[in-house]
Amino acid sequence: MKNKILIPLIIVGALAAFFSFKYSSGSQSTEERRALIVETVMKTIQAGHYSPRDIDDTLSDRVFHKMLNEVDPLKQIFTKQDIAHLSKYQFQIDDEIKAGSIEFYDTLDALFNRRVDDAQKYYDEILKTPFTFDGNEQIQMSPDKKDYAANDAALKVMWHDYLKYSVLSKYVDLKNDQDKNKDSLKTPLKADSTLEREARNSVRKSEGTIFKRFYKRKDDDRFTAYVNAITLSEDPHTEYFPPKDKKKFDEMMSGSFYGIGAQLKEEDDGKIKVASIVTGSPCWKEGELKAGDEIAKVAQGTHEPVDIQGYEIDDVVKLIRGDKGSEVRLTVKRKDGSTKIIPIIRGEVQTEETFAKSAIIKSDAGPIGYISLPEFYSDFNGISGRRCSTDVEIEVKKLKAAGVKGIILDLRGNGGGSLSDVVDMAGIFVGGGPVVQVKNNHAAPSTLRAQAGDSITYTGPLAVMVNEGSASASEILAAALQDYGRAVIVGSNTYGKGTVQKMVPLDQMIDPMTRMHMQADTAGLAMNADGSYESSIGSLKITMEKFYRVNGGSTQMKGVKPDIVIPDPYEYKDMGEREDKAALKWDEIPKATYKPTNSVGNLAQLNAMSQSRIANNQTFKLIDEGATKLKKREEDNMVSLNEKEYRKELEDVNATSKQIDSLQKKSTKLEFSNLGADLTRINADSASITKNKDWLRNLGKDIYISETVNIVDDMTKSGMKITRKSEGITY
Numbered sequence: 001m002k003n004k005i006l007i008p009l010i011i012v013g014a015l016a017a018f019f020s021f022k023y024s025s026g027s028q029s030t031e032e033r034r035a036l037i038v039e040t041v042m043k044t045i046q047a048g049h050y051s052p053r054d055i056d057d058t059l060s061d062r063v064f065h066k067m068l069n070e071v072d073p074l075k076q077i078f079t080k081q082d083i084a085h086l087s088k089y090q091f092q093i094d095d096e097i098k099a100g101s102i103e104f105y106d107t108l109d110a111l112f113n114r115r116v117d118d119a120q121k122y123y124d125e126i127l128k129t130p131f132t133f134d135g136n137e138q139i140q141m142s143p144d145k146k147d148y149a150a151n152d153a154a155l156k157v158m159w160h161d162y163l164k165y166s167v168l169s170k171y172v173d174l175k176n177d178q179d180k181n182k183d184s185l186k187t188p189l190k191a192d193s194t195l196e197r198e199a200r201n202s203v204r205k206s207e208g209t210i211f212k213r214f215y216k217r218k219d220d221d222r223f224t225a226y227v228n229a230i231t232l233s234e235d236p237h238t239e240y241f242p243p244k245d246k247k248k249f250d251e252m253m254s255g256s257f258y259g260i261g262a263q264l265k266e267e268d269d270g271k272i273k274v275a276s277i278v279t280g281s282p283c284w285k286e287g288e289l290k291a292g293d294e295i296a297k298v299a300q301g302t303h304e305p306v307d308i309q310g311y312e313i314d315d316v317v318k319l320i321r322g323d324k325g326s327e328v329r330l331t332v333k334r335k336d337g338s339t340k341i342i343p344i345i346r347g348e349v350q351t352e353e354t355f356a357k358s359a360i361i362k363s364d365a366g367p368i369g370y371i372s373l374p375e376f377y378s379d380f381n382g383i384s385g386r387r388c389s390t391d392v393e394i395e396v397k398k399l400k401a402a403g404v405k406g407i408i409l410d411l412r413g414n415g416g417g418s419l420s421d422v423v424d425m426a427g428i429f430v431g432g433g434p435v436v437q438v439k440n441n442h443a444a445p446s447t448l449r450a451q452a453g454d455s456i457t458y459t460g461p462l463a464v465m466v467n468e469g470s471a472s473a474s475e476i477l478a479a480a481l482q483d484y485g486r487a488v489i490v491g492s493n494t495y496g497k498g499t500v501q502k503m504v505p506l507d508q509m510i511d512p513m514t515r516m517h518m519q520a521d522t523a524g525l526a527m528n529a530d531g532s533y534e535s536s537i538g539s540l541k542i543t544m545e546k547f548y549r550v551n552g553g554s555t556q557m558k559g560v561k562p563d564i565v566i567p568d569p570y571e572y573k574d575m576g577e578r579e580d581k582a583a584l585k586w587d588e589i590p591k592a593t594y595k596p597t598n599s600v601g602n603l604a605q606l607n608a609m610s611q612s613r614i615a616n617n618q619t620f621k622l623i624d625e626g627a628t629k630l631k632k633r634e635e636d637n638m639v640s641l642n643e644k645e646y647r648k649e650l651e652d653v654n655a656t657s658k659q660i661d662s663l664q665k666k667s668t669k670l671e672f673s674n675l676g677a678d679l680t681r682i683n684a685d686s687a688s689i690t691k692n693k694d695w696l697r698n699l700g701k702d703i704y705i706s707e708t709v710n711i712v713d714d715m716t717k718s719g720m721k722i723t724r725k726s727e728g729i730t731y
Contacts, residue, residue, distance in 0.1 A: 031102065033537070034102050034105075034223055035100040035101070035102060036510070036514075036537060037227060037240070037506070037537050037538070038097060038100070038102060038227060038230070039097070039100055040506050040509050040510060040537060041227060041230065041231060041240055041506065041540055042055065042097055042230070043509070044504060044506065044509050044540050044542065045231070045234055045238065045540075045542060048504070048542055048544055049234060049235075049238065049441075049542055049543060049544065050235075050440060050441050050499065050543050050544055050545060050546060050584065051235075051441060051584060052234065053233070053234055055094045055097055055098060056094050057091040057094060059093075059094055059230075059233055060089075060090065060091050060092060060093040060094040060095075061090055061091060062233035062581070062582065063093045063229050063230050063233050064086075064089060064090045064093060064104075066229040066232060066233060067104075067105075067108060067225070067226055067229040068083070068086075070225045070226075070229060071108070071112050071222070071225070072112075073143060074143050074162075075143050075146060075147070075148050075149075075158075076119065076155075076158060076159060076162060077112065077115045077116060077119055078111075078112075078115060078148055079148055079149045079150065079151055079152060079154070079155050080147070080148045080149065080150050080151070081150075081151055082111060082115065082148075083148055085111070086104075086107065086108060086111070089103070089104040089107065089108075092104065093230075097230070102226075105223065105226045108226075109219070109222055109223075112222075116211070116214050116215070118152070118155075119155075119159065119211075120211050122155070122156050122159040122160075123159060123163060123204070123207050123211075124204075126156075126159060126160050126163050127163060127167075127200050127203065127204045127207075130193070130196055130197065130200070131164050131167050131168070131196060131200070133164075133168055133171070133641065133642060133643035133646070134642060134643065135641065135642060136640075136642060137161060137164070137640075137641040137642070138638045138639060138640050138641060139161045139162065139164075139165050139638070139639050139641060140637060140638055141637045141638070141639050142634070142637040145637065161641065163203060163207075164641050165639065165641060166203045166206075166207075167196070167199045167200050167203050168199075168641060168643065168646055170199035170202050170203060171195055171196050171199035171643075172643065172646065172647065172650070173199075174195045174198060174199055175192070175195055178190060178195070209270075212270070213312075220242065224240060224242055224245070227240040228240050231540070232582060233582055234543070234582065235499065235543050235582050235583060235584055236497075236577065236580045236582055236583055237497070237499055237501055237541070237543050238501070238540070238541065238542050238543050239540070239541045240538060240539075240540055240541075241503075241538050241539045241540070241541060242538040243536045243538055243539075244318070245538075246503075246538060246539045257321060257348075257349055258321060258322065258323060258324045258346050258347065258348060258349070259281075259282075259317075259320060259321040259322070259346055259349050260281060260282045260283040260289070260320060260321075260328060260344045260346060260347075260349070261277060261278035261280075261281020261282055261283050261284055261349040262274050262276075262277060262278070262281075262283050262289055262320070263275045263276045263277070263278065264295070264313055264316060264317065265313075266312075266313045270309075270310065271294050272294065272295045272308060272311070272313055272316050273292060273293065273294050273295070274289060274290065274291050274292060274293045274294075274295070274332075275291060276291050276687065277289065277290075277291060277687065278349055278350075278351070278352075279352070279684050279685055279687060279688045280350070280684065281347070281349045282344055282345060282346060282347040282349070283342075283344050284685070286342070286344050286345075288340070288342045289330065289332065289342055289344070290334075292334075292335050293332040293333065293334060293335075294332060294333040295308060295316060295330055295331075295332055296308065296309075296331045296332060296333050296339070297330070297331035298316065298319040298320055298328065298329070298330060298331075299328070299329040299330075299331075300319075300322070300326070300327075300328060300329075301326065301327040301328070301329065302329075305329065305331055306319060321346070322346050323346065324346060324347055324348065325345060325346065325347070326345070326346050327343055327344070327345055327346070328343075328344055328346060329341055329342065329343045329344075330342045330344065350386070353374065354374055354375050354377055355374075355377070355386065355388075355391055356371060356372065356373045356388055356391040356392045356395055357371070357372055357395065357678070358370060358371045358372070358395040358398060358399055358675060358678075359672045359673060359674055359675070359696065359699065360399070360402060360404065360672070360673050360674075360675060361408075361670055361671065361672055361705070361709055362670070362671040362672075362673070363405075363709050363712070363713050364713055365405050365406070365712070365713040365716045365717070366403075366404070366405040366716075367402065367403060367404045367405060368404055368405060368406050368407070368408060368709055368712050368713075369395075369396075369399030369402070369404035369406070369407040369408065370407075370408045370410065370672070370699070370705070371392060371395050371396070371399070371407065371408070371409050371410065372410045373388060373392060373409065373410065373411060373414055374413065374414055375388070375414060375415065375416075375417050376388050376414065376416055376417025376418050376421050376422060376425075376472075376473035376474070377417055377418065377421075378417065378418035378420070378421050387418070387421055387424075388417070388418065388421050388425065389420075389421040389422075389424035389425040389428070390424075392409075392425055392428065393425075393428050393457055396428060396457055396458045397457065398675050398677050398678075399675070400457075400458060402675055404460075405460070405461070405712075405716050406460055406461035406462065406463070406712035406713075406715060406716055407458065407460065407461070407462050407463075407712075408462075408463050408464075408465060408705065408708050408709070408712060409462065409463070409464045409465070409487075410465045410705070411464060411465060411466050411470045411474040411477070411478060412465050412466060412467045412469060412470060412491065412704075413467065413469035413470065414469070414470055414471070414473070414474040415469065415470075415471045415472060415474070415495075416471050416472025416473035416474055416475075416497065417472070417473050418473065419436075419438075419448070419473060419476070419500060419547075420448075421473070422435065422436065422473045422476045422477050422480075423435045423436065423448045423449070423450055424450065425477060426450055426477055426480045426481065427450030427451060427456075428456070428457045428458060429456065429457070429458060429462060429481060429486050429487065430450065430456065430480070430481070430484050430486050430597060431450065431455060431456040432449065432450050432451055433449060433450055433484075433594050433595065434447045434448070434449050434550045434592040434593070434594045435448055435449060435450055435476070435480045435550065436448050436476045436479075436480060436547050436548070436549070436550065437547065437548040437549070437550065437552075437589060437592055438500060438545050438546075438547050438548075439545060439546055439547075439548065439589065440544055440545045445548065445589050445590075447550075447592050459599065461712050461715035461716055462481070462486060462487040462488070462599075463487060463488045463489075463490050463708050463711055463712050463715070464477070464478050464481055464487045464488070464489050464490065465490050465491050465704065465705070465708055466478050466489060466490070466491040466492070466494050466560065466562060467491045467492045467494070467568060468492055468493065468494065468495060468568065468570055468575050468576060469495065470491075470494040470495060470560075471494065471495035471496075471497045471577075472495070472497045474494065475494045475495065475496075475497065475498070475555040475559060475560050476547060476549075476555070478494065478560045479549040479550075479555055479560050480549070480550060482560065482563065483549055483550050483551045483594070483596070484550075484594065484596050484597050485596040485597050485598050485599060485600050486596075486597045486599055486600065487600065488563050488564060488600055488603070488606060488711060488715065489560060489562045489563045489564070490562055490563070490564045490566060490704075490707075490708050490711060491562050491565070491566055491568070491704065492562065492565060492566065492568035492570075492571060493559050493560070493561055493562070493565075493576075494555070494559035494560045494576075495559055495575075495576045495577055496555060496556060496557045496558055496559035496576045496577035496578055496583075497555070497556070497577050498546055498547055498548070498554045498555040498556030498557070498577075498584075498586075499543045499545065499546050499547070499556060499584060500543070500544065500545035500546065500547055501541045501542060501543050501544070502541070502542060502544050502545075503539050503540070503541050503542075504539060504540045504541075504542055505539050506537045506538055506539055506540055507536055507537060510537075543584070546584065546587075548588065548589050549591075550591060550592040550594045551591045551592075552588045552589050552590055552591035552592075553588045554586050554587055554588055556577065556583070556584055556585070556586050556587075557576075557577055557578045557583060557584075557585065557586040558578075558586050559576060559577075563603055563606075563607065564603075564606065564607050564610045564611075564711060566610075566614060566620070566704055566707055567614065567620045567621075567623045567624040567627065568623070568627065569623055569626055569627055569630065570627065570630070571624070571627040572627050572628060572630070572631035573627070573630055573631060573634065574634075600715070601714070601715050605714075606711060606714055606715065609710075609711075609714055610707065610710065610711055610714075613707065613710060614707065617703075617707075618663055619660055619663045619703055620703070620707075622656050622659050622660050622663070623656075623660065625656060626656040626657070626660075629652075629653075629656065633653075669700045669701065670699065670700045670701075670702070670705060670706055670709065671700065672696040672699050672700050673696075674692065674696070
């Protein structure tokens, strides 16, 4: 979610004109097609990337290690002998790229498949024998701190320790559950040996599911991972999308798609069941499909149904989704064992969790408005037409009409999205003026401005909540409101993504003759469920620009530092853009000409009052202690395989969390309520009502919102001086 700042889909005509790729005509083999993809991707990067890297040994080394980490992140598949065999490619991948070869990928893929077979034999054999948990063994849980096994024998030992840890974890859970419920159990307590056997069987089942997914994962998916090992070595946000993944990306950005509105889940036995029904969706309106129904077959209208036994959940979703107005027929098995065929006409489905929504908080100073914005969504393809800037303005107007004394905009965990919507959204609070500066590698910076004629929709007290998960578009908005002195930024340092991506259709980067032959090939191909053909080579999301604050500084790497910092569970954990070695560096450009609003009260006074409350808040003290312990565990992440020692470690890990939960239960809860204008939508059905109650209840327990409410209350008090210091300037 940290890679979503994107200018709406464009055809980069100048880029396409800059170069064209020529390949032999006629149908392509898989190897030729893959070579075409790699070369097209790399030449697109070299011509259009903000700061393209040389195709040299340094890039080769990065790709080599990224791919190893992709296929074997826990270092449980390959041995040192395998790595030694593969190491001849470590500094040759750049030469392969230039030569149109994918030998490294083919070699790695073949070796990986063989080693997965070996690993499956290890876990099958090891889990046949009971474990004892009274020894002195330990296991290193951080892959970065351990090496590959020296040989097959050492790898088997590594698997033994890993499986023993997994069984120990499950065994302790089973014992704890039994001890907790022993007074209400009607059957005798189970012996430790029985619980150990149940734990082993549970781990065997979960490992079986993992290996089943290994074997089901298509070769094309692994090849996509290889291409992205190359692109992500350029920077963390340049990414290759095959046609099916491009469609998913568009749906994520818009929050809408065409389908039936059934959320699916995969059971441990591989069965695909309906988890829930989206309110207002086609299957909700149809009324027959129920949560808990098992999907057995999927048919396109009157065509022969497809038996989905053994299908991955993503493949089932592709079969169910389709064009608006088309019919899909689901054969479902009900909980009572009956079978039913349910025809449903596909239509628009909106994922409400993506969209902005608001509520009112009761506070000492009067009602405070709260707006949640999970993503900067925008419907580039015109399915729903919804834009987050428009939706937020609607919520702001509703809150103003309700007479709120201040507004909190919650951007925590918001990974970004549409750049144009950031500019429009800033205009809601500052009116016309510069919002962000954008620069590519070939031209002077340009300034994106909220429309000069726009009037400010809301002028009252404003606080913006951020954390380490706030990235990209979230950082642009927070930075602009901070630079204008329009809002108090509250929370922890943001992610640090200061780059802009554009989606480039790679088919348009190929020479016209090759493209014509590719299009002709579709005559013999069936259309995919996502509307694409296998002849398309996909799209590239490429970093073409960096953005800068109106004060000239970049958010790249450094992020946005809040005006008021609140202790965070991950405060001392290494996170964000700065942790990726391929990330572009921080820099700055001249500041834009803008006029601060001076609408925030004395920040020093606001901060002092907040820090005084935080210092005297036992919950925040515990959060800070937990963050320190988390950092220490990261530095030495050894876990005991002795039950007594493991329990001590587990109790230490859980102690702070339990104390925080206990304190929050005793503390005064925030009182949240819905706006009257939202009640019709909320009361549409019981599922929507329940979901809303859960949302309000969870907000009411949020200590970060509670302190932000206190800050907004302070902002509303009279006598607060209007001074603000930023970048050494007093406005």
